[in-house]
Amino acid sequence: MIGVGASGPLAVASEPGGGWATAALGALDPVAEQPYWIALSLVPGVGPVGFARLLHRFGSGRAAWAAGRSLLTELPRLPDDAAPALARLRREGAAAVSERVTIATERAGGAVITALDGRYPPSLAAVDPRPAVLYVAGDPAAMEAVCVAVVGTRRATGYGRACAAEISDELARAGVTVVSGLALGIDGEAHVAAVAAGGRSVAVLPSPLERIYPPRHRDLAARLVATGGALVSELAPLHSPGRPDFARRNRIIAGLARAVVVVEAPDRSGALLTVAAAIDYGREVFAVPGPIDGIASRGCNRLIADHQATIVTSAAGLLHRIGAEPGGRPVSVASLSDAEGMVLNSLLQRPASIEELIGRTHLATGSLASTLTLLESRGLAESYGGATFHPTLVARRIGRAVDLKR
Amino acid sequence: VLAETLSASIVGVDGLPVRVEVDVAFGLPALTIVGLAGSQVLVARERVRSALRNSGFEVPARRITINLSPADLPKDGTGYDLAIGVGILAASGQLPATARLGETALVGELGLDGALRPVPGTMALAAAVHEAGVPALIVARPATSEAAVVAGLRVHGADSLGEAVSHLAGVRDLPLAAMTRLPATRGVVGGPDLGEVEGQALARRGLEIALAGRHNLALCGPPGIGKTLLLRCAAGLLPPLEDDEAIEVSRIYSVAGLLDRRAPLLRARPFRAPHHTISTQALVGGGPRVRPGEASLAHRGVLLLDETLQFRSDALDALREPLEGGSVTIARVEGALTMPARFTLLAAFNPCPCGWRGTRTRACTCEDGTARRYMARLSGPLRDRIDLWVTMVQPEALGGRELDGVEPSAAVASRISGAWRSQLQRQRGANGELSAGSLDGDHGFGKDAIGIIAQRGRQFALSPRRMHRTARVARTIADLAGVEIVAREHVDEALSYRGAVAA
Numbered sequence: 086m087i088g089v090g091a092s093g094p095l096a097v098a099s100e101p102g103g104g105w106a107t108a109a110l111g112a113l114d115p116v117a118e119q120p121y122w123i124a125l126s127l128v129p130g131v132g133p134v135g136f137a138r139l140l141h142r143f144g145s146g147r148a149a150w151a152a153g154r155s156l157l158t159e160l161p162r163l164p165d166d167a168a169p170a171l172a173r174l175r176r177e178g179a180a181a182v183s184e185r186v187t188i189a190t191e192r193a194g195g196a197v198i199t200a201l202d203g204r205y206p207p208s209l210a211a212v213d214p215r216p217a218v219l220y221v222a223g224d225p226a227a228m229e230a231v232c233v234a235v236v237g238t239r240r241a242t243g244y245g246r247a248c249a250a251e252i253s254d255e256l257a258r259a260g261v262t263v264v265s266g267l268a269l270g271i272d273g274e275a276h277v278a279a280v281a282a283g284g285r286s287v288a289v290l291p292s293p294l295e296r297i298y299p300p301r302h303r304d305l306a307a308r309l310v311a312t313g314g315a316l317v318s319e320l321a322p323l324h325s326p327g328r329p330d331f332a333r334r335n336r337i338i339a340g341l342a343r344a345v346v347v348v349e350a351p352d353r354s355g356a357l358l359t360v361a362a363a364i365d366y367g368r369e370v371f372a373v374p375g376p377i378d379g380i381a382s383r384g385c386n387r388l389i390a391d392h393q394a395t396i397v398t399s400a401a402g403l404l405h406r407i408g409a410e411p412g413g414r415p416v417s418v419a420s421l422s423d424a425e426g427m428v429l430n431s432l433l434q435r436p437a438s439i440e441e442l443i444g445r446t447h448l449a450t451g452s453l454a455s456t457l458t459l460l461e462s463r464g465l466a467e468s469y470g471g472a473t474f475h476p477t478l479v480a481r482r483i484g485r486a487v488d489l490k491r
Numbered sequence: 492v493l494a495e496t497l498s499a500s501i502v503g504v505d506g507l508p509v510r511v512e513v514d515v516a517f518g519l520p521a522l523t524i525v526g527l528a529g530s531q532v533l534v535a536r537e538r539v540r541s542a543l544r545n546s547g548f549e550v551p552a553r554r555i556t557i558n559l560s561p562a563d564l565p566k567d568g569t570g571y572d573l574a575i576g577v578g579i580l581a582a583s584g585q586l587p588a589t590a591r592l593g594e595t596a597l598v599g600e601l602g603l604d605g606a607l608r609p610v611p612g613t614m615a616l617a618a619a620v621h622e623a624g625v626p627a628l629i630v631a632r633p634a635t636s637e638a639a640v641v642a643g644l645r646v647h648g649a650d651s652l653g654e655a656v657s658h659l660a661g662v663r664d665l666p667l668a669a670m671t672r673l674p675a676t677r678g679v680v681g682g683p684d685l686g687e688v689e690g691q692a693l694a695r696r697g698l699e700i701a702l703a704g705r706h707n708l709a710l711c712g713p714p715g716i717g718k719t720l721l722l723r724c725a726a727g728l729l730p731p732l733e734d735d736e737a738i739e740v741s742r743i744y745s746v747a748g749l750l751d752r753r754a755p756l757l758r759a760r761p762f763r764a765p766h767h768t769i770s771t772q773a774l775v776g777g778g779p780r781v782r783p784g785e786a787s788l789a790h791r792g793v794l795l796l797d798e799t800l801q802f803r804s805d806a807l808d809a810l811r812e813p814l815e816g817g818s819v820t821i822a823r824v825e826g827a828l829t830m831p832a833r834f835t836l837l838a839a840f841n842p843c844p845c846g847w848r849g850t851r852t853r854a855c856t857c858e859d860g861t862a863r864r865y866m867a868r869l870s871g872p873l874r875d876r877i878d879l880w881v882t883m884v885q886p887e888a889l890g891g892r893e894l895d896g897v898e899p900s901a902a903v904a905s906r907i908s909g910a911w912r913s914q915l916q917r918q919r920g921a922n923g924e925l926s927a928g929s930l931d932g933d934h935g936f937g938k939d940a941i942g943i944i945a946q947r948g949r950q951f952a953l954s955p956r957r958m959h960r961t962a963r964v965a966r967t968i969a970d971l972a973g974v975e976i977v978a979r980e981h982v983d984e985a986l987s988y989r990g991a992v993a994a
Contacts, residue, residue: 239859240848240855242849242851269859351854376851378851378852379851379852380851380852380853380854381851438884439692439693440690440691440692440693440884443692450692450693450695450696451696451968451971451972451980451984452980452984454693454696454983454984454987454988455980455981455983455984455987456983457987458947458983458984458986458987459979459983461951462946462947462950462951462983472849472882472883472884473884
C-alpha cells in the first residue's frame with residue numbers, strides 16, 4: 086500500500102526531505118514520544134507532511150522538539166503564527182501541553198492516539214503522509230475491520246438518501262464498518278442505516294471532538310459511539326480554528342477506507358475531494374449513477390464517464406466487488422390490499438411523487454394519499470420533504486423475496 | 492336653552508349610540524365641542540356653521556356648547572355633523588321640539604352648502620341605533636339602502652340639512668326607504684378557473700379540502716409551478732355566505748367604506764389577497780382611527796398570503812390571534828376593542844430564497860443557514876395552525892399531460908358546497924372550527940376512528956394539537972365523500988397532508 090500511495094499524483098513521499106516511509110518508526114518508544122508528538126502537532130504548519138519531514142530530519146519527536154526554532158525551517162509551508170506559537174508551546178513544555186490536551190480529549194470522551202500507538206488504524210498507517218496524532222472517541226477497533234466509506238452531498242435528493250441507506254445497510258450486515266463524515270444529507274443517512282442494521286460506523290469529524298459538527302448530528306454522534314463505532318478527528322481539542330476543516334477530514338475518510346462509494350455528488354461537491362484523496366491513496370472508488378437531467382448526481386455521473394469510478398448497479402454487486410459476504414436479513418411479508426400492493430410495486434420500480442403515482446396507478450388523489458400514509462405507517466414507504474416517496478429498506482427486501490409484480 | 496339629538500359612533504366594527512347635547516347660553520359668541528372628540532369632530536364646527544348659514548338658518552351669536560355622550564368614548568369621523576346642526580337649531584328655537592326629533596337618530600356629514608353626505612359604517616350605525624330602541628333614522632340618500640338592511644328601523648334618506656329639518660318639523664315628510672333584501676346569489680366571481688390549472692392533483696385536492704372545511708392550507712414549491720394560479724381559483728370555489736354571515740360581513744365592509752352603496756349586502760364570500768409589503772396595521776387592523784384590517788375583511792372567507800415568507804415577520808405573528816380565536820383585539824389607551832376575523836388562511840411560498848431547494852433539475856444557490864432561517868420566518872405557533880401542507884413538485888420532464896381530464900371549478904365548487912351543507916346540518920359550523928370536545932359519535936367519530944388517530948399519532952409522533960387538527964381534516968374528507976362516519980382512509984388521507992418533519 087505504501088508503494089501505491091507514493092506513486093499517486095499528489096504523492097509527497099518522493100519529494101526531497103523524505104516521508105513516513107523513510108522514517109524508522111519501529112525504533113521509537115511510543116510512550117516516551119507521545120508528549121513531543123502532541124506538542125509538535127499543535128505547531129501551525131506541522132501537518133502530516135511537515136511531521137514526516139521532521140521525523141526524517143531529526144529521527145524522533147523528542148529530537149525535533151529539542152531543535153527548537155530551527156525545526157521550522159524543515160516545514161513545507163510556514164504560517165506567520167508558527168514561530169510565536171512554537172515559542173509559547175515550548176515555554177509551557179511538551180509534558181504540560183500534552184497533559185492539557187489529553188485531559189481535554191478525555192473530557193470529550195476520547196483518547197489521543199499517535200501513529201506509534203498500537204490502536205492507530207492499520208489502514209491509515211499504510212498511507213503516506215498520514216496524520217501524526219488522532220483524537221478518537223469510541224472503539225478504535227471499529228477501524229480495524231474492513232472499512233468502506235459512503236459519502237455524498239449534503240443536499241441529497243430522496244433517491245440519494247434511499248441509495249445511501251440501502252448500500253450502508255448492506256455493508257453493515259456484511260460486517261463492514263461504514264465510514265463517513267457525519268455531514269447532513271448522504272453522510273448522515275449512511276451512518277443511520279449502518280447503526281440501524283446493527284453494524285458499526287465511524288464518523289470522521291471536520292471539527293475537534295468536543296465540538297461536534299454539524300451540531301444537529303450531536304445525537305447521531307453519540308449513537309455511533311454507543312453502538313461500537315467511533316468518532317475520529319485530526320484536530321486537537323482547545324487548539325483548533327473555529328472553521329471546520331473539511332479537506333483534512335476527507336483525506337482521513339479516504340485513508341481509513343478500503344473503498345469509497347460516492348452516492349450523490351453535484352459538480353463541485355466536497356465528496357469529490359474524498360475521491361481525489363482515495364485515488365491518491367490507491368483506494369477503489371465507486372459511484373452511484375443518477376438521472377442525467379438531475380443536478381445532484383452530475384459529479385457521480387462524470388466520475389463514471391471519466392473512468393475514475395466503478396459504477397454501482399446494486400448494493401449486492403458492490404459487496405461482491407469489495408469481496409464481502411452478504412449478511413443475513415429477516416424477511417417478513419405483510420398482507421397488503423390491492424391498492425397498497427399496486428402503489429408499493431410502482432414505488433419499487435422507481436420512487437415517485439404523488440403526481441407521478443396518480444399517472445401510474447390511476448387511483449384517485451385522495452385514496453392514493455391515504456394509501457401512502459398507510460404504507461408509511463407500516464414502515465414500507467417514506468418520503469423526504471413530503472414530495473417524493475420511496476420504498477423503505479424493508480419494502481425493498483420484501484420486494485426481492487416475493488415477486489409483488491405477480 | 493338645552494336640546495338633545497341622537498346619533499351614533501363606530502367602535503371597531505360595531506356601532507354605539509351617541510347623544511348630542513347642545514346648550515346655547517349667554518356669553519361671548521363661541522362654539523365648543525366636548526366629549527373626547529377627535530380632530531375631525533372638532534372641525535365639524537366650521538362645516539356646521541357654514542351649512543346652517545347656507546341653508547337659510549342662523550347661527551346664534553351666543554356661547555354654544557356641544558357634548559357628545561357617553562363622554563368617555565373617543566369619537567371621530569364626520570357622521571355627527573347632522574345631529575350637531577339640528578341640535579343647534581333646536582336649542583336656538585329655530586326648530587320646534589317635536590316628538591319626531593326625539594325618536595329619530597341623525598347620521599351624516601354636512602357640506603358647506605348644507606348638502607347631506609353619507610359616512611362609512613352606516614350599516615353598523617343603523618344597527619346600533621335600532622338596538623338602542625330608536626325607531627327612525629335619517630341618513631344621506633345614497634346611504635339609505637345600506638341603513639335599510641336593519642329590519643324594523645324606519646330609514647329616511649335626505650339630500651340636505653334643509654330636507655331633514657323639514658321632515659323633523661313635520662313640514663314635509665321624507666319618503667320611507669324600502670327594506671334592502673339579500674341578493675339571492677353571490678353573482679359572478681372573478682378569478683381563474685381550475686380548468687386552466689395543469690396537473691398538481693395533490694395541491695388541487697388540498698385546496699378543495701381546505702375550502703370545504705375551512706382549514707388552513709400551505710403550498711410550498713419552486714417559482715412558476717402554479718401556486719398563485721391555483722390559490723386564486725379559491726375565489727370561484729367558495730360557497731355563498733349564509734344569511735346571518737352576509738349581514739355580519741357586510742357590516743364590516745360598511746365600516747371599511749368598501750360597500751357598493753347600490754348593492755350593500757354581500758353574498759360572495761370574501762377573498763382577500765394583500766400584497767406582501769402590507770403593514771401590520773393594515774393586515775390586522777388598528778391605527779390612530781381603528782379600521783378593520785385585511786384579516787377582518789376576510790372574515791368568513793379566505794385570506795390568501797402569496798409569498799407568505801416575504802411578509803413582515805411582525806405582521807405574520809399578528810395573525811396568530813385571529814387564527815386561533817377568530818378575532819383581533821386591539822389594545823389602546825382608552826381600552827381594548829375586538830373585531831371579528833375568522834378566515835381560512837391560504838399560504839404559498841418558495842422552499843428557500845432562490846426558490847429551487849429540493850428540486851431535481853436545478854441547483855439551489857442558497858447557503859444552508861440562509862435557507863433554514865428563511866423557513867423559520869414561519870414561526871412555530873403559526874406553523875401549528877396550518878392544517879394542510881402540500882409540497883408541489885415539477886411534473887416529470889418527459890411525457891406531457893393533456894388538459895382533457897382536468898376538472899373545472901364548477902364541479903369542485905359543487906362538492907365543496909355539498910360538504911358545507913352536511914357540516915351545517917350536523918354542527919352549525921365549519922369542521923375547521925370544531926372544538927376538541929366534539930370529536931365524538933355525534934360528529935361521526937366512532938371508536939375505530941378515534942383508535943386509528945391515536946395509533947397514528949404515536950407512530951408519527953404527533954402533538955395532541957396535530958392529532959386534533961388531523962381529526963378535523965378527516966371529518967371534512969369524509970364530508971366531501973358524502974360519508975357520515977369517519978373511517979381509516981379519511982384519517983390516513985388527512986395525515987398525508989401533515990407536512991414534512993423539519994429536515
